[in-house]
Amino acid sequence: MSDTQTPPSADSIASIGSIDSTDAGRDARHIARMQRKKDVVDAKIAAAQDERGVLVVNTGNGKGKSSAAFGVVARALGHDFSVAVVQFVKSRSDTGEEGFYRKVADLCPGQLTWHVMGEGFTWETQDPARDAKAAQAAWTLARQYLRDPGVDLVVLDELTYAFKYGWLALDEVLADLAARPALQHVVITGRAAPEGLVAAADTVTEMTLVKHAFKAGVKAMPGVEF
Amino acid sequence: MSDTQTPPSADSIASIGSIDSTDAGRDARHIARMQRKKDVVDAKIAAAQDERGVLVVNTGNGKGKSSAAFGVVARALGHDFSVAVVQFVKSRSDTGEEGFYRKVADLCPGQLTWHVMGEGFTWETQDPARDAKAAQAAWTLARQYLRDPGVDLVVLDELTYAFKYGWLALDEVLADLAARPALQHVVITGRAAPEGLVAAADTVTEMTLVKHAFKAGVKAMPGVEF
Numbered sequence: 001m002s003d004t005q006t007p008p009s010a011d012s013i014a015s016i017g018s019i020d021s022t023d024a025g026r027d028a029r030h031i032a033r034m035q036r037k038k039d040v041v042d043a044k045i046a047a048a049q050d051e052r053g054v055l056v057v058n059t060g061n062g063k064g065k066s067s068a069a070f071g072v073v074a075r076a077l078g079h080d081f082s083v084a085v086v087q088f089v090k091s092r093s094d095t096g097e098e099g100f101y102r103k104v105a106d107l108c109p110g111q112l113t114w115h116v117m118g119e120g121f122t123w124e125t126q127d128p129a130r131d132a133k134a135a136q137a138a139w140t141l142a143r144q145y146l147r148d149p150g151v152d153l154v155v156l157d158e159l160t161y162a163f164k165y166g167w168l169a170l171d172e173v174l175a176d177l178a179a180r181p182a183l184q185h186v187v188i189t190g191r192a193a194p195e196g197l198v199a200a201a202d203t204v205t206e207m208t209l210v211k212h213a214f215k216a217g218v219k220a221m222p223g224v225e226f
Numbered sequence: 227m228s229d230t231q232t233p234p235s236a237d238s239i240a241s242i243g244s245i246d247s248t249d250a251g252r253d254a255r256h257i258a259r260m261q262r263k264k265d266v267v268d269a270k271i272a273a274a275q276d277e278r279g280v281l282v283v284n285t286g287n288g289k290g291k292s293s294a295a296f297g298v299v300a301r302a303l304g305h306d307f308s309v310a311v312v313q314f315v316k317s318r319s320d321t322g323e324e325g326f327y328r329k330v331a332d333l334c335p336g337q338l339t340w341h342v343m344g345e346g347f348t349w350e351t352q353d354p355a356r357d358a359k360a361a362q363a364a365w366t367l368a369r370q371y372l373r374d375p376g377v378d379l380v381v382l383d384e385l386t387y388a389f390k391y392g393w394l395a396l397d398e399v400l401a402d403l404a405a406r407p408a409l410q411h412v413v414i415t416g417r418a419a420p421e422g423l424v425a426a427a428d429t430v431t432e433m434t435l436v437k438h439a440f441k442a443g444v445k446a447m448p449g450v451e452f
Binding site: 027030031044045047048049050051052053054056058060062063064065066067068069070071072073074075076077078079081095096097098099100101103104107127128129152153185187198201202203204205206207208209210211212213214215216217218219220221222223224226 | 253256257270271273274275276277278279280282284286288289290291292293294295296297298299300301302303304305307321322323324325326327329330333353354355378379411413424427428429430431432433434435436437438439440441442443444445446447448449450452
């Protein structure tokens with residue numbers, strides 16, 4: 001895309017007149033419409049020139065919060081970034097993403113570290129003290145990456161549950177996030193992101209559930225759900 | 227998680243009575259609450275035993291539609307699935323995901339194919355006939371994967387734009403999707419998924435924009451946005 005700083009020009013606004021219904025007329029209108037879109041996009045790109053680490057939050061009840069984070073890991077590795085992933089909830093031991101990225105980590109030593117820290121869903125362990133300890137240990141580890149300017153991307157998968165159950169203090173987490181290196185990106189996932197986290201984030205997506213195969217009786221399928 | 231088919235039992239409903247405010251009392255209430263959640267989750271898992279390929283649609287204006295698809299690619303490869311990715315819009319030539327997965331494809335020959343088929347955003351090319359031809363060529367290729375039972379996952383990235391601009395007929399695409407192998411998974415991404423596609427899908431997530439760093443003046447950062 002162009003780097004021009006020129007705003008959309010008056011010339012790009014189509015004149016209102018008789019409508020030419022030939023193919024050539026339709027094409028001309030399409031081209032004029034696309035030119036206007038391009039002008040708007042170019043102007044927005046010209047206005048966004050700040051370079052810094054961004055804090056991304058993927059929340060909501062829909063599918064895609066963690067998988068989007070794992071897709072960003074692929075992107076970051078494609079740019080030869082150094083990446084650390086800390087998973088705060090261990091739902092099962094046979095996830096495709098962990099298996100895949102463990103292989104990738106072996107192939108690019110020092111570029112990717114992956115930690116599964118949780119003890120399983122809280123309704124599995126039913127031991128609040130143990131869950132809190134596991135979350136605090138995970139945060140101690142995460143904080144090391146958040147203090148390391150050599151790490152370009154930190155993924156904190158399913159972190160939000162730690163706030164829901166009171167395992168971690170939001171203020172302390174926000175302070176550690178704010179103190180991270182200026183160019184370090186962070187992706188946080190999990191349902192019900194607290195307001196303070198949303199306020200601190202640069203990019204927030206609510207993954208809204210429209211429908212889910214599971215509700216229609218389809219088992220959680222390997223390769224898609226885990 | 228347990229495979230039991232037992233519904234939540236009457237015993238798991240907490241009795242209403244005086245509240246014990248000691249730590250032990252709080253822990254007991256937490257455990258009872260978690261047990262009820264676990265019972266509900268277990269019952270839902272027991273009810274979802276259908277195994278088949280799922281059609282996933284990631285739509286909406288928020289970030290994460292394509293990155294979630296690329297995260298599912300990681301999952302699928304972690305389970306040694308065979309994966310094909312067809313990108314219908316080529317926005318830029320230096321994406322991290324393409325660079326990363328090209329390296330991965332070299333490492334696992336025959337397991338992953340990746341095609342970038344589009345000609346750029348339509349407001350870049352401004353040639354509707356060429357855009358339509360590119361989309362149709364991409365669909366011809368995609369259809370080959372949708373007819374191949376050896377392919378476990380097909381990602382059709384940014385496909386929805388082909389409907390918006392009339393490059394592809396929705397009915398034909400839905401027919402090809404419906405005729406695919408029974409266990410093949412498909413992930414489709416893009417804004418404004420048409421109603422017919424949402425109706426045909428098993429799992430649909432609306433990635434809702436809450437906020438985006440770009441709007442606050444931050445440049446599209448490599449490793450996060452591309």
